[in-house]
Amino acid sequence: MDVVVAFFVANAAGTTLLWIARPAAHASLSFLSSRRAILEIAMGIAAALGTGWHAPLILVASAVITRVVMAVSYSRWGGIYPACVHIVRAASLIVTLLIASLPKSSLYFFAR
Numbered sequence: 001m002d003v004v005v006a007f008f009v010a011n012a013a014g015t016t017l018l019w020i021a022r023p024a025a026h027a028s029l030s031f032l033s034s035r036r037a038i039l040e041i042a043m044g045i046a047a048a049l050g051t052g053w054h055a056p057l058i059l060v061a062s063a064v065i066t067r068v069v070m071a072v073s074y075s076r077w078g079g080i081y082p083a084c085v086h087i088v089r090a091a092s093l094i095v096t097l098l099i100a101s102l103p104k105s106s107l108y109f110f111a112r
Contacts, residue, residue: 002100005047005058010093012044013062014085017070021080048096057099062092 019037048058066088073084 006093006096008047009044009096010089012041013092014089015040017066017088058096061095065091
């Protein structure tokens, strides 16, 4: 189940990057409609919420990854390119898998 959640969250993170950067994105990335973007982002959030207490960690980590890649790509290249979306999706996938694989007993470690 963690793999399915990771794919949904990674897709939502990439879609978020595309949706934020729509006007300034590379021409090949301008196919995204608002309805499709909102639906994909909502599915990623819903999948993350299904992980229980891991959800806030997963959502914050994906948001940080998205913002960092966006800031770096704007400062270096002046916009979002297809490679940036792939980087966000891959990094979000890895981080989501790592966080979701934490045992449920880790909650006691964070609660101390």
